[in-house]
């Protein structure tokens with residue numbers, strides 16, 4: 809287990825992330841509403857459903873609770889797709905040795921965590937910084953199948 813790694817920026821071609829099945833794109837978040845590059849990714853990967861969530865104290869109902877929930881280790885039956893439209897935050901994913909890799913995400917970063925990978929999300933130390941996340945899943949109701957991992 810242990811603490812997460814030092815936060816690292818996801819390079820476009822990270823062998824380590826690829827081995828884990830994590831995909832990463834850098835896009836222009838200011839034109840997310842009309843971005844051919846994003847459209848192409850969505851088409852090719854069949855990312856149809858979409859929602860936008862704003863993670864700030866005043867915009868997100870039950871902020872403290874939600875933040876705790878995001879940071880609980882869990883996995884899904886479908887890919888988890890996150891596109892940061894504003895602000896920043898961390899995704900932690902388990903590597904092959906079960907150590908946490910901390911991925912620093914900022915505006916314009918889009919990441920896909922494969923189905924079945926253990927992960928969690930947290931806002932970074934700039935607490936209160938608006939993490940406006942755009943969320944796509946292949947499914948309208950992403951299923952959390954496990955909130956905690958067996959020790």
Ligand SMILES: [Fe+2]
Nearest residue numbers: 882884888927
């Ligand atoms: Fe998740």
